[in-house]
Amino acid sequence: MRKLLAPFIKISSFYIIVGLILRIVLLFSPVTDSNFSFIDYLKIFSVGILNDFGVSIIIFAFFWIHLIFITDSKFKSPLKYIILCLFLILIGYLFLFKTVFDDYGSAVPKIIKTFVLIKASSYIILLLIPKIRQTWRYCIYFFIFFLYIFLINFNVISEFLFWNEFGVRYNFIAVDYLIYTNEVIGNILESYPIIPMFSALIVISVLITIFYLKKSKNYFEDLPNFKTKLINSIVYIILFIGAIFLLKVNEKYENSDNAFVNELQANGLVRFCNAYSDSSLNYDKFYAKLPLQKAFSLINKIYQNQWSAKNNTKIIKDTLPELxxxxxxxxxxxxxxxxxxxxxxxxxxxxxxxxxxxxxxxxxxxxxxxxxxxxxxxxxxxxxxxxxxxxxxxxxxxxxxxxxxxxxxxxxxxxxxxxxxxxxxxxxxxxxxxxxxxxxxxxxxxxxxxxxxxxxxxxxxxxxxxxxxxxxxxxxxxxxxxxxxxxxxxxxxxxxxxxxxxxxxxxxxxxxxxxxxxxxxxxxxxxxxxxxxxxxxxxxxxxxxxxxxxxxxxxxxxxxxxxxxxxxxxxxxxxxxxxxxxxxxxxxxxxxxxxxxxxxxxYGQDVFDSSYQPRALIATYQKLGYLKDNKLIVLSPNQKIEQYNVIEGTQMKKSKSIDTSIADEAIANYQTCFYFLENNKLRVENK
Structure with a gap:
């Protein structure tokens, strides 16, 4: 039990410690231009640590799978030859045929091929040279542990740089950065002293790995039996499911009026996964709505249109010759x-x-x-x-x-x-x-x-x-x-x-x-x-x-x-x-x-037209804003509506009440536009 639990405790504790350090650094970053109350600090660190603990359980899954499959029984006849044949068949499939992985782009099949070759080579070495099995396993164990430490450190630096650039945890921009790797990696290479940074990161990660594993050289002398692995796996699966549930519950506590509090208590990897899965949002499903006819009535009043569910054209007729x-x-x-x-x-x-x-x-x-x-x-x-x-x-x-x-x-x-x-x-x-x-x-x-x-x-x-x-x-x-x-x-x-x-x-x-x-x-x-x-x-x-x-x-x-x-x-x-x-x-x-x-x-208007009503539409990926008469209405998922009053210049203060007439205008703009998009009303005939 202790053997399987020991690496998890080490990885999890390290992840939580660096997550705590990162929050403190981000909290005092010049970008974090805000004041915090005692309750804010309490939420940032208590909910933040729980989030990091949940993520540490989930990311350990790859390490866990590696550990539970370490056994000497697979080298006994005839199983050892069956496994060897399966590896050879898999290698032949990956290198000689078009595979399902090719549909995911050039990087994915290369990663899969490399991984399979490493696993196959490792298996053959352990099969042919039994005397080095314990040493070889420890080397692989050391490398995987180092890789975890390195990636955790790398993520911390990435989150710090991302925060300094955008003032938030990972979001859609980070997803784009993963997709457009050429431009992004090039940007990083041109923006930062990447070789010294990576060199230092590798050295630090190696030293941390040595510190954690210096007393683990005999880790593979006595391998856990099947029963021990089964019991541990059941416990880990329960923890894994519980971690997912914990992270989902904690998302509900990202409800502060101060956006920095919500960002600091969140976990960057969770935010990244959410952004990756939610590249588009269904307005009708997530946001406040009006009866469609009322929404069109409001839009027509704002823009002097005659729009309806079937018609979204407005005739603009100028009295002077076109230039x-x-x-x-x-x-x-x-x-x-x-x-x-x-x-x-x-x-x-x-x-x-x-x-x-x-x-x-x-x-x-x-x-x-x-x-x-x-x-x-x-x-x-x-x-x-x-x-x-x-x-x-x-x-x-x-x-x-x-x-x-x-x-x-x-x-x-x-x-x-x-x-x-x-x-x-x-x-x-x-x-x-x-x-x-x-x-x-x-x-x-x-x-x-x-x-x-x-x-x-x-x-x-x-x-x-x-x-x-x-x-x-x-x-x-x-x-x-x-x-x-x-x-x-x-x-x-x-x-x-x-x-x-x-x-x-x-x-x-x-x-x-x-x-x-x-x-x-x-x-x-x-x-x-x-x-x-x-x-x-x-x-x-x-x-x-x-x-x-x-x-x-x-x-x-x-x-x-x-x-x-x-x-x-x-x-x-x-x-x-x-x-x-x-x-x-x-x-x-x-x-x-x-x-x-x-x-x-x-929806854009000629501001010199006599019917023009000043307003501005402003949004993030999830928050939809509507600014009018020094009032900013913000529409959020779960049908949430908030109002901020503009006090001086661009300074804002959250309002306890909602101006329903302006809120309805905000809803009408976003709801009708979504309707037109979904029904292809903003397209023209192919020419």
Whole structure:
């Protein structure tokens, strides 16, 4: 009993200790900008330790399976030959035939083949050389124990870095990072001194393993019999089931008004598994609803529509002739409003955007729909409320949508999407190609067109110069063009060409990334001004999301406020628009400036229309926000509704009461949009 229990106690105790240390470190991290009460601390550490204990039981399953199958009986005739034949058949199947594992991608079959080869080799060695069985088993035992210690330590460092970046435990972003391993591993290699870190991690893990196992060299002298293994296995299975139940119960205690408390008491691996299994959420199943007819009635009142379950088109008729100007939309990576001088920044990080803001139509109270690039791309392309779970860009069946690109293409525009990285990332190629865009990504660049690149793609200067050349070719044709450019340089590891700005390119700082992107935008405008197509072109600059989304509240408003500028000298007069605006309103407002008449399926509105009612739609993966009249309604799973009152600027205080009229508007927006998505009402006929 003790032999099988000893490694579990060691692994579990170590996991709980490092989990406790991690919570303390995260608690005092600069990102954790909050005050905590005694009850908060009690929940963070008591529930947190219980969560870690539950996870330690579950992750030990692989070690347990290894231990209970250690026996000498399998080397007795004729069983030893049967096992040997089974190994050979399995190896032949894996290496000579297409297997079921091949359907899961190139990495999975390689892992399976390697594992089987190691197990087969180990079995043959133990079969042929009985004298070394005890030593060999101890070496394997030592290695597996070391692997557990190493992975636990590695996870702690990963969680720490993830927290510093996003202010939360693992979520959908971490799942994306697992999927897009090339970009993510490259980003890590370029952002951190990975070789020294890993070397230190390996050395520390070896030393910890030696400390735990220094008195275990005789562990395999007397192997437990079948009865002992059976009893222990029954006990472990009961503990395993109990751990799952414990973790599910503890999730119900993540109910604090302070988001940091909920995150700190949670376990990162549990959060990762939840995010992996819940990439999309059914609004009707998890969120508060209204009778569908009432929801449509409210939507029609807000947006002056005539929508119903069967019809979601609104006729927009302009009285002036349509202007067929070129349009260049630039979505800027992680450009928080707080980086601009207009919003109080004194570091002079964005002199070019500050200049454009004075010379164009500047939106001073705009909010992003989410905190990922795909959310920003979704909002300016589809102009609809954010859906719970993953962005539509990441989902299936997202082609032939009613989009900004569709409207331009219907008017004979050349429609293009520009991205400095490889467009397979975040499913961008599939989404934009499926919606009629021509893709110009890193694979379209010639060698002499790249002066600098990192793992995320070519630098913003190179992307803008590539776009300039493409626009030059476009202008040779009679039809106007619409180009949507996504920048990448203001992203960790924040590397860029040297000698461009007054912040060293070796600093790898957010400030450097912001200032270089701004510099590249300035150069882009300078080059565009030299082109004959410049006077006939409207430029739109908008952030995809903010640089950080961490805050005490689930939806901290200051982490969603973004800059947006419509710039076209001689056409768009300089003006500050100070009313509340959602990111989804930007392109419909541009269409209003161009006097487009069209049948709209957008929730986004022309903010200069007399019927415009200021509101903003803001979301995380599970929380759906609706901001209006200085009140933020937050819809959560389990039909939960909360309200925060905006006291000063973007500061919020939770309200004890709910403004039912605004809450109903919030529900109506998200519920009807989900209905249209589920019933393919936001798609257009295939052309």
């Amino acid at each position: 067929r100007k070129n349009v260049i939309l630039v979505t800027i990576e992680s450009m928080s409003a707080g980086f601009l001088k207009e919003f109080g920044n004194t570091q002079n990080l964005t002199p070019n955007l500050d200049k454009l803001a004075k010379e164009g139509l500047f939106f001073t109270d705009m909010y992003a729909t989410g905190n990922r690039t795909v959310r920003g791309l979704e909002s300016v392309t589809l102009c609809i409320p954010p859906s719970p779970g993953e962005s539509l860009i990441k989902r299936n069946n997202n082609d032939h949508m009613f989009s900004t690109g569709y409207l331009f293409k219907r008017r004979g525009y050349t429609v293009q999407y520009f991205y400095g990285g490889y467009g397979y990332f975040d499913n961008m190629n599939t989404f934009f190609e499926g919606n009629g865009y021509n893709i110009i990504d890193r694979s379209s660049f010639k060698k002499d067109e790249i002066t600098f690149a990192n793992i995320w793609g070519v630098c913003d200067e190179d992307m803008f110069m590539k776009a300039i050349h493409v626009f030059d070719e476009n202008s040779k044709h009679k039809s106007p063009f619409f180009g949507h450019i996504m920048t990448v340089s203001n992203h960790r590891p924040f590397t860029y060409p040297s000698g461009k700005i007054d912040i060293s390119n070796t600093s790898k700082s957010r400030e450097g990334g912001v200032k270089y992107t701004d510099y590249a935008i300035g150069r882009f405008i300078e080059e565009a001004k030299k082109r004959p197509w410049f006077p006939k072109t409207v430029f739109v600059f908008v952030a995809d999301h903010c640089a950080s989304s961490a805050g005490k509240e689930d939806i901290p408003l200051d982490k969603y406020k973004i800059p947006a500028i419509i710039y076209s000298p001689g056409f768009i007069k300089p003006e500050k628009f100070s009313k509340l605006v959602s990111q989804i309103d930007l392109m419909p407002t541009l269409f209003g400036k161009l006097h487009f008449s069209y049948s709209s399926r957008f």
